[in-house]
Amino acid sequence: MIRTMRRVRVMGPRRELERTLRVLQDLGSMHLGTPPRLPALNPSPTSRREQRLVRQLRTLVADAETARSLLALPLPPAVATGAAPDPAPWASWARQARRLRRGAEQLRDRRQRLEEEQALLGKYREMLNAFAGLFDAGGIPAAVRAYHVVLRPGQAAVVEPLRQALAEALDSAFELRTRTLSAGDTALLLLVPLPRAGRVERLLTESGVQEVPLPSGYERATAAEALPRMRVRLEALPALLDEVESERKARAAAAAEVLPPMLAAAQDAISRLEAVGLAASTRTAFVLEGWVPAPDLPALGEALRERIGPEISVEELPAAPDVGAPVVLQNPRLFRPFQLLVEMLPLPTYGSIDPTPFVAVFFPVFFGLMLGDIGYGLAMLVLGVFLHRRSRPGMPLHAVAQIALVCAVFTIIFGVLFGEFFGDAGRRWFGLHPLLLDREEPEDIVSFLVLCIGIGGVHVLLGLVLGVINAFHGHKRQALGRGLSAVMILLVIVALLAALERLPAQLLTPAVVALLVAFPVLVIAEGIVAPVELLATMGNILSYARIMALGTASVMLAVIANRLAGAMGSVVVGAIFALLFHLVNFALGLFSPTVHALRLHYVEFFGRFYSPGGVRYRPFTHWRTH
C-alpha cells in the first residue's frame, strides 16, 4: 500500500527560519514541496552571503571527499551530526580539509613515483644481473668505453657478423661478451678503447643494434656506474613504499576523527541553505509547505513548538488535486521484498493502487509454473540462502535473495505437482509420479495450456477490477468502461466454453446477447478505441501461453540432459555432459521465467490499472553515509 501523507504548512517569524529548518532536519519526516504561492509572499532567495557560503561548503566537501578517498578512509555507517559545534568553524574546517587533501595528494604522488620507479627498475633487473656477472669477471679499465646491448631473440644472428666487423675495424682491440636471458633475449657487453668509440658506434648502427637506454636519473652515468646504484635502489624501494603506507595509515587514523563529522556538518548545512529557497516569506514571516506521513504529524507540531516556541504554527492543509503527494510504499514484511520489482518502474501516483501484494502472490506462482522442478528448486534454494547470508538487510541483493527463496519454494511445490526432479530423473531413480500434470504427455500439455490461459484470464480480470477501483475516484466514465471490459471478457469466455460444450449450451445465446448490448455502451463510455482495447486485452490473456511454452521447453531440455548421460557410451563422459546441460538449463531457468513473469506483470497486468508518475518521498533530513 501507499503510505498516507498529510499536506502541512509551517509558518513562523522570518528570523526563525534557520532554526526551524534545523528542527525539521533533526525530525527527518517532512518532504519539502515547492514554495507556496500566496498573495503578499515572495520566494525566499538566498542572500549573497549564503550563496558564497554554499560555494565554500561545496569546496570543503570536495576537499574532504578527495582526502577521504586518497587516504582510503571508510565512512562509518552512521555519523553523529549533533556533536558538530554551533556555529560551525567553517573557515578553520575548510583550511583543515584543504591541508588534508594536499597532504593526501602529495602522499599519492610520492607512492606513484616510487611504484613507477620500482616497475621500471624491475624491468632492468634481469639484464642488470647478466651485466653484473660480466663486470665481476673482469672489471672495466678507465680508458675503455663499454656498450650495453639487449638483442631480441631474432637478432642473435647479428653477433657473429658484428664480431667479424669489429675484428676488421679494431684489429682485435675489443672485448665482446654475451649472455642469454630467460625470455630468449641476449645481453651483450662490448668493451672498446675510448679513442675508437666513434667508429664502433657507426658499426653498431650499421648492424641494427642499439645500446640499452638507462632509466631516468642514470642517463649521464655509464652502465658500470649505474648498475650497482640501481640494485641498491631496487632493494631500498619496498621499505620506502612501506614507509608511505605507514604514513597513509597514520594520516587516515588522524583524519578519521575529523573528516566524517566535518563532511556531515557541511552536507547538512548545504541542505539547509538549499531548503531556504523552498520557503516563501514576507519581510517578517516565512512559510514552508510540504508532506508528512500521517502518523508523524503530531510529533512534528510538538517538536517545533517545544524547540522554537509558540510563534511557530503547523497547519494541516487539504490535499490539492493538482499537487501530488510524494509516494512511499509500505507493505507487510512478507510482501516487502517484492517492492523492488514495483520500484523498478516509475512509482505509482499517490492515491492509486500499490500492486506489490498482487506481485508478491502472482510472481512466484508464475515462476514456479514455468520452472516447476524439485531439483532446480532445491538448487535455487541453496543459491537464495547463500545470497541472503552474503547481503545486509536493506540492500537490493537482500530483497533479490528473499524473492529467490519464495520462488524456489513455489518451484519445488510445482515440481511435486508435475512429478519432476531434474526432468524425468526422479521417475527413473525413485519412481516419482506427477500429482497434477505430466508435462511430457501430449494430453497434459494441452491441459497445462488451458490452465495457464485460465490463470492469465484471472490475472487480467483482476487488473481490470483494480483499474475500475483506481478510476472510480476520479474518472467515473473510465471506471465504467473498464468494468464493462471486464464483464465482456467474462461473457466471451462463457460464450466460448458454451460453444465448446464445456458449459451448458443454453448459456451461449444469453452471453452473445449480453455482449451485443454491452458493446455500444462500451464505445460510448471509452470511445471508438474501446473495441481495439478489448481485443488487445484478449490478446494479453493469450500471452499467458508463454508460461506453458517456457515450462515445456524447460522440462524437455532437462529430459534431453538426462538422455545424454546414457547416449555417450561412457558413463563418466555422459554424466559430465548431462551435468553441464543441466547447468545451462538451470541458468536459463533462472533468467527466462524471471523476465517473462516480469513482463506478464508489467505489460499484461499493470497495463490495466497502473498509473505511473508518483514523486518519490524524500524527507528533509541529515546527510546519510549509506
Added chain:
Amino acid sequence: MQIFWITLSAAAAIGVPALATAWAQSRIGPAAAASLAEKPELSTTVIVMLAIPETMSILGFVVAMFIMLRAGG
C-alpha cells in the same frame, strides 16, 4: 508424404515467428544499448522491451506443438 507436410508446417510455425523475433530484437538491441549508455535506470524497461517480440516465437511454439500433437493423435 503427409508427415513431410505436417513437419514442414510445424517448422514454419515456429521458424517464421522466430525469424521475425530475431529481426525485431536486432532493431531493439542497439537502441536499447544506446539508451542504457545514457540512462542506466532504464534497464528494466529495456528487458521488457526485448521480451515483447518473444511473444511471436512463443505463440509460434504453441501452434507448432498443436500441429504436431494433432498429427500424433
